[in-house]
Amino acid sequence: MEHSVKVLLYEDNRDLREGIAYLLQATPGLQMAGAFPHVNNLKSELHAYMPDVVLLDINMPGMSGLEALPIIKSLYPKTQVIMQTVFDDDERIFQAIRSGASGYLLKNTPPAEIVQAVFDVHRGGSPMTTSVARKVLQYFQHPPKTHPADHLLSTREQDILKGLMKGYSYKLIADELHISIDTVRTHIRHVYDKLQVNSKTEAILKAMKEGWV
Amino acid sequence: MEHSVKVLLYEDNRDLREGIAYLLQATPGLQMAGAFPHVNNLKSELHAYMPDVVLLDINMPGMSGLEALPIIKSLYPKTQVIMQTVFDDDERIFQAIRSGASGYLLKNTPPAEIVQAVFDVHRGGSPMTTSVARKVLQYFQHPPKTHPADHLLSTREQDILKGLMKGYSYKLIADELHISIDTVRTHIRHVYDKLQVNSKTEAILKAMKEGWV
DNA sequence: GCCACAATCACATAAAGGTGTGAAGGGTGC
DNA sequence: GCACCCTTCACACCTTTATGTGATTGTGGC
Incomplete structure (x- = not known):
């Protein structure tokens, strides 16, 4: 295979961040570019590391992942972004999708699947927690109607x-x-x-x- | 937990059908209701077995899975249907989704994940092969425009x-x-x-x- | 050069749509 | 009972659209 997949991780929970970072770093074919607790230096970090895949927590102090996402996609459209969150409310999901997210995982996703998800997005897939996928399908079948x-x-x-x-x-x-x-x-x-x-x-x-x- | 999940399987390839049937039947919490190579007796089988989940191959001799799907959903709307196919072309995927499919797996899905998918749909999720999920997301981001x-x-x-x-x-x-x-x-x-x-x-x-x- | 077609304008008439005003019967709610 | 809204209808007047017919200019292709 060609070069390994460069991953950038944003996650405010320290244990989780270090855990995932360790796992990614230890996985052959992946290259852990950096792991940060917030996206305040997003632009310079993107420019410095040029990641293939960004793992992006939605709830972070300061700028949220949902705000960071469109910035990433506008600067580096080819960068694949996987959103991570504890919430699976419709609003966040669809905002993320509209902004160009390639994956959407809930926080209960086992670490092994996170690693798999990174490979999946890099191969052109869109890993999604099945409950998120269901919401997406439902949106298709019944486009939301505001019935005032x-x-x-x-x-x-x-x-x-x-x-x-x-x-x-x-x-x-x-x-x-x-x-x-x-x-x-x-x-x-x-x-x-x-x-x-x-x-x-x-x-x-x-x-x-x-x-x- | 309550009763086990009743599954009906439609798959024309005999080896595959028997393999999946065996696996499902051997899984605790699942109940293999029936496995058939075609959907020609769909209605009577649905009525006889009242499945919770239907695993439906798209390419079958006689009536295709895509034709069977709307029949299932109109007769038993609460029945969850997982489509299985070797092709992941947009047309089939979106037709299936519009017809109410709850899951969409490509044929290269490992058997263990098929089992997992059955549980997922029954829990209200929508298991999807990541490449299928990607197409769905793309449809969201760029609704198809016919520009005649x-x-x-x-x-x-x-x-x-x-x-x-x-x-x-x-x-x-x-x-x-x-x-x-x-x-x-x-x-x-x-x-x-x-x-x-x-x-x-x-x-x-x-x-x-x-x-x- | 000729032809097809896009783009511009004009005048005229008929049909469809928008608005003002008024009114009668039925239903709900207080 | 009375107020309020929904539904129904009528007549009048004006504006906007739809359509017919015709014309000029420019551009691109053959």
């Missing part, structure tokens, strides 16, 4: 809005719902008032942006 | 369409692009012709559906 419309718009108003979002004209909507076109106008007026828009296009765009596709 | 518009619509026509998609009126678009409103009309006419629509709304919806958001 449910109580903001009445059921009839939602019917009309759905009609608009299908590209229907007032007349078509009226026919489909078996009401007069003037009634459709009235409902649309109310929808516009509530969504604070004043054209069909704006209403549709807003409805889509808010997620109720 | 690039050559279908001229640059100016795309400018106008973008204006529409921002909710602008003809007049606003004209001002922004420093052209007359009649020119905007002309371009929009051409856009409608090319997209085969006949209203602003339809054009916007089509543009969004095609991905050029």
Whole structure:
């Protein structure tokens, strides 16, 4: 094989940091470039060590791993980053993914798997704790819907809005719902008032942006 | 713990099927309900065994695993399905995910990990081969864009369409692009012709559906 | 040079959409 | 009962869009 994989580790817990560092350093094919308790000197450390893989704890004093991640990916896009955290809440996970994380491990991951994960990301895989993977899949199946419309718009108003979002004209909507076109106008007026828009296009765009596709 | 996890296995390769079946059957906490080389009797087998987890090969003679998956999920939504395949092409992966697969393992997965995967899905996780996970993450970061518009619509026509998609009126678009409103009309006419629509709304919806958001 | 096409503009007409105003019946809640 | 909202409808007036027809200029290919 070519050169060994250079790893940089950020982890504020000293025992954990030294433990992982020792393990990585002792693994053939891996090269432990450095291990730090915070990311305050991130840029200079990245420049100095040019790591292939960064193991990044999310919760650290000072700048968090989530803030550090986009910096790493913007400066060195090819660097693979594995996030580590005790929390598996959706928000952090998706923020990390959007920022370009290549792996996401919970802190209960056994050390041997961490080592495996480093190799995995370097080979182009994305090691993930299975519970994290599940959340990612669920996001696919049910893109998050913020439903303020449910109580903001009445059921009839939602019917009309759905009609608009299908590209229907007032007349078509009226026919489909078996009401007069003037009634459709009235409902649309109310929808516009509530969504604070004043054209069909704006209403549709807003409805889509808010997620109720 | 409560009752053991009931597993149903579909795999056309006899050696593989019997090997995995033996392993599952020999694992404490797992109950091997049945192992079949095809899904032609899927419904009756599901009804007979009521499995917690289904291990489903994609490439089988007759009905494929991808076709069987939606049937399983529609009949027994709570049943967890792990897909197994030798191919990791994007199309199959995303079709499986959309159909509700909870796990996705490549065929080179060691048997011990298959067993682990069964427990994982039953616990609510989503075991995935890391290369599959990578594709899923990439899909997140760069939602696929089909850009037929690039050559279908001229640059100016795309400018106008973008204006529409921002909710602008003809007049606003004209001002922004420093052209007359009649020119905007002309371009929009051409856009409608090319997209085969006949209203602003339809054009916007089509543009969004095609991905050029 | 000719052709196709992109980009610009103009004038005109009909259809669709947006807004003001008003009103009647049904339902919920206090 | 009364206030408030939802749903339904009507008429009027104006703006925005959609479409028909036609024209000029410039660019790139053959």
